[in-house]
Amino acid sequence: MDETTPGTDPATDPATDPATTPDLLDELEWRGLLAHSTDRDALREAFTAGPVRYYVGFDPTAPSLHMGNLVQLVTAMRLQQAGHVPYALVGGATGMIGDPRDSGERTLNSLDTVKDWVERVRAQIEPFLDFTGDRAATVVNNYDWTASLSTIDFLRDVGKHFPVNRMLAREVVRSRLESGISYTEFSYVLLQSMDFLNLYRDHGVTLQFGGSDQWGNLTGGVELIRRADGGHAHAFATPLVTKADGTKYGKTEGGALWLDAEMMSPYAFHQFWLNVEDEKAGELLRIFTFLPRAEIEELDRATREEPWRREAQRRLADEVTTLVHGAEETRQAKAAAAALFGGGDLSDLAPSTLRAALQGAGAATAPRGSTVVELLVAAGLASSKGEARRTVAEGGAYLNNERVGDPELVPGDADLLAGSWLVLRRGKKRIAGVELAS
RNA sequence: GGCAGGUUGUCCGAGCGGCCAAUGGAAACGGACUGUAAAUCCGUCGGCUUAUGCCUACGCAGGUUCGAAUCCUGCACCUGCCA
DSSP, X not given: OOSOOGGGOGGGOGGGOTTTOOOHHHHHHHTTOOSEESOHHHHHHHHHHSOOEEEEEEOOSSSSOBHHHHXXXXXXXXXXXXXOEEEEEEOTTHHHHOOOOTTOOOOOOOHHXXXXXXXXXXXXXXXXXXXXXXXXXXXXXXXXXXXXXXXXXXXXXXXXXXXXXXXXXXXXXXXXXXXXXXXXXXXXXXXXXXXXXXXXXXXXXXXXXXXXXXXXXXXXXXXHHHHHHOOOOEEEEEOOOBOTTSOBSSSSTTSOOXXXXXXXXXXXXXXHHHTOOHHHHHHHHHHHOOOOHHHHHHHHHHHHHOGGGOHHHHHHHHXXXXXXXXXHHHHHHHHHHHHHHSOSOGGGSOHHHHHHHHHHHOEEEEETTOOHHHHHHHTTSOSSHHHHHHHHHXXXXXXXXXXXXXXXXXXXXXXXXXXXXXXXEETTTEEEEEEEEO
C-alpha cells in the first residue's frame, strides 16, 4: 500500500470537488451501492445536516480480507471523502462466534487464531482510511466491550429486546432450521446489534453499513438503538457482487480474491480484474473505483462499441490494483502481463524483464533434468503428476510458448531463457516461471 | 428418553454383496471459436515410478464373506415424529 490512493487525487475526490459531485446518497445510488437501506430520505437529510459518524465491521474469518470486504472499504472511503467520520470495527468478539450462513454451522476458531487475524485485518484496513484531521477514522474492536460482559447483563440489557419470533423469521435462520443451527450462531445478531448500540452511545455513531447478507444484522442494531434508547439510527447494505451468471466470484483460481499480497500476488489480482466479463465491467467500475461518472460512462460506451479493446477492464484492473497494492505493484503486474501475453518471442525479451515478469506471475525452482510433467507440478500449474500428464495429453501444456506433446520431455540448455529460466504455461492464462537449479 | 430416516468424491446426488475409483448434474481444468470476454461445442476430472499394477476413498471402529459403499454390531453426528 502506498499513498497513491485515488482519494488523494483532487480530480476524483468528491469532497474537494463539490461542483461536480452530486448529493452523496445519489452518488451511492448511481454506483449501485444501495441494495437495501432504511429510510432514504432520512438518510439523505442526515448526510446533508452535517458529518455523520458511521461504522462498518470486519470479522476476522480468515487471515486476509477479500473482495467482499473491499466493497465496504471503498464505500467507507467514499463516505469519509464526502465529509463523514468512519469507525472501522474489527470483530474480535463476533469472530469468535461466526454469523450464520446457508452452507451450515461454522467451525469455531481458537482465541489465538482470532487474535492473530484481528491484527492482520486491522493492518489491512488502515491504509484505506484517513486518520488525520477533523474527520479522522477510528478503529475499534468489539472484543473490548464484549469480553467482560456478564451473561446476566447481556440477557437483561440486550436479549430482552430481541423477540425470538422475529429472529426466527430471518431468512438465514429459516433456511438453517432444517439443517440445524446452534444457539451460538443464532445469537450472533445480538452481538452485532450490541456493537451498534455501544458505538451509538459512546461515539455518537448513527449509521452502519455492510454487505447485503448483513442486512438482518444491520437492522437488528437500528432496532436495538430504538428499543433500548429510543434513538434513531440508519443502515444500508451494499449488493453482493456476483458474476454475470449470478454465481459467486472467487471460485476460480483456487479460492477467494484476497487482498493480501502473500495470499494472492498483485499480478494475479490484476489479472482477475482484467478478465472480468464485459457485462460486469461497468458495474465493477462503479463499485470499486473513484472514477467520476462521466469517465465511467465513457468506458461503458467503449465496452459497447469496441469490446475487444477491453478498455473498461484495463482501467478497472489498474485502478483497483493501485488502490490495494499501490502504483508500483500495478506497474509491475502490467509489465509482467505485457511480456508474457505480448505474443512476441520470449527469447527476445531482456533477461531482466523476463525475470521480473516471472517473479510477478509466480516462480519456482526445479532441478535440472526434470521432465515437463515434473516442471508443471513444481511451477504449481498442476497439483499432481497425473494432472500434469493429463494436461499434456489435452494439449494444454506449453514450454516457452510452444505446445508440448511429450510428457517426459526434458528441456535442455537450448530451451533456457535468461540463463536458467523456463516459461511454463497451462492453458491460455496460467503462466509460471521455473528456474533450473544448477 | 423412545421410534423412524440419514451421513458417498469440491458440492448436489445415484448406487444397496462381485461388472464400483463408484451413474447423473453442477463447479473446475484443457481444447476449438474469440478479445487473456461471454455464449456454444468437444474432452478431462482420487493418488502413484502409466501399470491387464499398487495405494487411498463411500461418517468412525469392529465383524460376516472368497469378495462390502452395499449385510451385521457398537459409536459419533444430523433430521423428523413422539415423550
